[in-house]
Amino acid sequence: MKGEHSYMKLNSFYSRKLHSLLGVIPLGLFLVEHMLTNYEAFSAGKEGFIEQVVWLNSLPLVLFLEIFGIWLPLLYHGVYGLYIAFQAKHNVNNYGYVRNHMFMWQRITGVITLIFVVWHFSDTRLQVALGNIGHEDLAAHMHNTLSSPIWFALYIVGIIAASFHFSNGMWSFLVSWGITVGPRAQRVSSYIWMGVFVILSVLFVLALTAFTDESFAFSTLESVQNQLG
Amino acid sequence: MSTETQNKAIKFVVTRQEDQSSKPYKEEFEIPYRPNMNVIGALMEVQRNPVNAQGEQTTPVCWESNCLEEVCGACSMVINGKPRQACTALVDKLEQPIRIEPMSTFPVVRDVVIDRGRMFESLKRVKAWIPIDGTYDLGPGPRMAESKRQWAYELSKCMTCGVCLEACPNVNEKTDFMGPAPLSQVRLFNAHPTGEMNQEERLDTIMQDGGLEGCGNSQNCVMSCPKGIPLTTSIAALNKDTTKQLFRKWLGM
Numbered sequence: 001m002k003g004e005h006s007y008m009k010l011n012s013f014y015s016r017k018l019h020s021l022l023g024v025i026p027l028g029l030f031l032v033e034h035m036l037t038n039y040e041a042f043s044a045g046k047e048g049f050i051e052q053v054v055w056l057n058s059l060p061l062v063l064f065l066e067i068f069g070i071w072l073p074l075l076y077h078g079v080y081g082l083y084i085a086f087q088a089k090h091n092v093n094n095y096g097y098v099r100n101h102m103f104m105w106q107r108i109t110g111v112i113t114l115i116f117v118v119w120h121f122s123d124t125r126l127q128v129a130l131g132n133i134g135h136e137d138l139a140a141h142m143h144n145t146l147s148s149p150i151w152f153a154l155y156i157v158g159i160i161a162a163s164f165h166f167s168n169g170m171w172s173f174l175v176s177w178g179i180t181v182g183p184r185a186q187r188v189s190s191y192i193w194m195g196v197f198v199i200l201s202v203l204f205v206l207a208l209t210a211f212t213d214e215s216f217a218f219s220t221l222e223s224v225q226n227q228l229g
Numbered sequence: 230m231s232t233e234t235q236n237k238a239i240k241f242v243v244t245r246q247e248d249q250s251s252k253p254y255k256e257e258f259e260i261p262y263r264p265n266m267n268v269i270g271a272l273m274e275v276q277r278n279p280v281n282a283q284g285e286q287t288t289p290v291c292w293e294s295n296c297l298e299e300v301c302g303a304c305s306m307v308i309n310g311k312p313r314q315a316c317t318a319l320v321d322k323l324e325q326p327i328r329i330e331p332m333s334t335f336p337v338v339r340d341v342v343i344d345r346g347r348m349f350e351s352l353k354r355v356k357a358w359i360p361i362d363g364t365y366d367l368g369p370g371p372r373m374a375e376s377k378r379q380w381a382y383e384l385s386k387c388m389t390c391g392v393c394l395e396a397c398p399n400v401n402e403k404t405d406f407m408g409p410a411p412l413s414q415v416r417l418f419n420a421h422p423t424g425e426m427n428q429e430e431r432l433d434t435i436m437q438d439g440g441l442e443g444c445g446n447s448q449n450c451v452m453s454c455p456k457g458i459p460l461t462t463s464i465a466a467l468n469k470d471t472t473k474q475l476f477r478k479w480l481g482m
Contacts, residue, residue, distance in 0.1 A: 013435075016442035017475070088445060089401040094310045095449045103398065103447035172446050175461075178469025182462055 019080045020176050022073040023169050030070050031166050035200060038207035041139070046215045049139060057135055066125075078114045085110055106168050109161040116158030143216035146208060159204040167197035237262035239271055240282070240326035243290050245340045253337070257282035257326070258290075268308060268315040268329065269294050290329075291340040299455060302390025306341040307332055312395040314455055332395040345391045351411035352389070355434050359424045371422035384417040384463060386456040393450035393460055399443050406443025407435075409450035413463035419470070432467070432474045441467055 037056065041049040059065060085107040092100050124141065127133045133141055145151045171193040174180040180189045210216075241258040259282045260274040269292070276289040294304035297316045304315040307330040309323055320327065335343040361367065373381070387410055394400045394408035415431045418424035435441045441464070450460040 011436070012438045013440060013442045013471075084445070087401075087403045088398045088447075089403070091396070091398050091449070095396055095447075095452065097449060097452050099446065099448035100398070100452075103445055106445075175446050175465050176444075176468055178465060178467075178472045181465040181469055183459070186461070186465070 015080060016084075017176075019077055019084070020173055022077045023166075024173050026069045027073050027077055028166050028170065031162060032200075035204055035207070038210075039203050041216075042203075042206040042210035045210075046139060046213075049210075050136070053135060053138070074117065078117075081110050082114065102168055102171075106165060106172065109165040109168075112157065112161035113165045116154075116161065120158065139211070139216050140218060142211045143213075146211045152208065152212070155208055156205065159208065160201050163197050163200040163204060167193040167200065170196070239266070239320055241271060241275075242326045242328050243340070244328075244330040245290065246331070246337050248339055249336060253331075253333075256287065256290075262320075264321070266320040268306075268318040268320065268323075268327065269297065269304060271320060271327075272315070272329075291338075291342050293342050300388055302345075302388035305332055305343075305345075305390045305392055305395070306330065307395065312392040312453060314390065314392075317455070332391055334395045334397075334400055335391060343391070345389065348389050348391060348394065348408070348410060351407040352414060354407070355411055355415050355431050356427065357411065357414040357418055359418060359421055360427060361423065373422050377420060380459075381417055381420045384413055384420075384458060387413060387417075387458055388456065390455065392453050392455060396449040396453040398447050398449065399445045404443055405439035407439050409444070409460040409464060412441060412444075412467060413458060413460050416463040416466055428470075429474065432471050435467065436471050436474070441471055 037049070037052045040052045044051070056062070088103070088107055090104045090107075092104055123145070124138055127141075128135055128138070146155060171180075171186075171189050174189055175186060180186045238259045239262050241260070243256050243258065244253050245256050246253040258275050260271055260278075263270070272290055272292050279287050279289040281287045292304060292306065292315065294316060295301040296303070299314045299317045302314070305312060306315055307313075307328075308315065308318045309328050312332050315329075329341060331337045331341040331343050333343075335345055335347065338344055361370070389410060391410070393410050397406070397408055399406050400408045412435060415435055419428040419431055444464050446461075448461050451458075451462075454460055
């Protein structure tokens with residue numbers, strides 16, 4: 001049997017479980033946090049958003065949190081996720097059941113989300129790390145990017161994919177850890193997580209549209225300095 | 230028989246294959262209609278008169294079957310895109326031409342004959358049995374509650390037919406996932422009051438490569454199982470048991 005020759009590599013049960021866990025803690029939590037921060041741009045305008053960014057950057061050991069709470073988990077979840085995604089042999093044409101479609105879309109949105117996140121990271125946080133822009137310029141930077149209809153559309157695709165991947169992933173997580181066992185529990189869970197998907201997507205889209213507002217156009221350095229006193 | 234039914238013909242397209250290594254090809258057949266025919270009856274007709282739709286002499290189509298009442302699992306094949314037993318596939322209820330293919334998730338031996346050996350290997354691997362042998366008479370085992378027996382009986386209906394493996398997108402040449410059927414048997418034998426005494430060993434086995442983690446929750450298995458076995462409930466219940474086992478081991482309990 002194939003499995004018996006692989007003593008050397010990490011038992012796939014544990015690597016798969018780690019992948020599942022990291023998708024929720026910390027990545028799922030981070031996604032929700034990111035949505036809430038962005039949503040400030042819609043609900044409280046530029047000042048509210050900047051206040052959130054300043055608060056986040058004031059967290060203790062923020063670089064440590066970023067490395068161990070976001071980047072490394074993302075790397076593992078993304079790379080191992082690609083391995084999982086390309087193992088599946090999709091068959092929705094013959095088995096057009098809802099869950100089989102979800103299974104396929106979980107993998108498609110996973111790949112889209114990974115590409116989107118890598119690009120989004122290199123366009124924002126990496127630029128900050130390289131010293132090309134400051135944290136305080138990000139709002140204006142996003143305004144410029146999102147003013148282009150193509151980028152705006154690509155961002156919509158990216159965030160909807162990420163929201164779906166998270167919500168449907170939560171459904172799978174609850175099954176994979178044995179929390180939702182019976183068909184009724186799994187059905188109710190489906191409704192709840194699809195509701196979460198819709199809410200998450202709507203709030204993200206609202207935040208995106210908020211960034212296109214002219215008030216985000218000019219550099220926000222001044223506002224940050226005011227905030228910091 | 231009226232003249233109308235006498236003249237009616239059943240059209241078949243069979244995906245055939247000479248042996249394990251040769252390339253599959255399609256062959257069409259037309260056989261006279263009889264009422265209440267099943268796919269096996271139609272294949273027997275081809276066996277009696279191995280002539281294809283073009284009127285050429287050909288080799289008879291090979292298939293496997295035993296019980297003819299959907300309890301042995303031997304005649305599983307893909308009929309009109311869905312894996313099922315040929316014995317309960319009634320021609321009157323099928324769209325024509327009836328497309329017949331082997332369940333190619335398994336090694337194809339010839340035509341629609343497949344080798345389901347991997348499933349039996351998996352059952353051995355997970356020790357899907359109750360060990361009752363001792364060096365002395367162990368006496369009667371513990372009793373099983375009726376309420377438990379009722380759901381466990383549903384799991385015992387599995388005939389290792391392979392339909393769930395064929396339907397599963399994660400059972401393929403790129404993975405070594407054992408598939409839903411043997412996993413559900415782990416739940417069955419872990420539910421048995423005597424089998425329960427070895428439950429940790431079975432759980433340890435499915436917490437290895439090719440085991441439980443291979444499930445991606447597409448849930449095609451439960452939709453396809455001809456016996457209506459709650460396969461996804463079994464898998465989720467095992468997820469629960471293995472999660473508990475995981476923490477028990479880590480915490481040294």
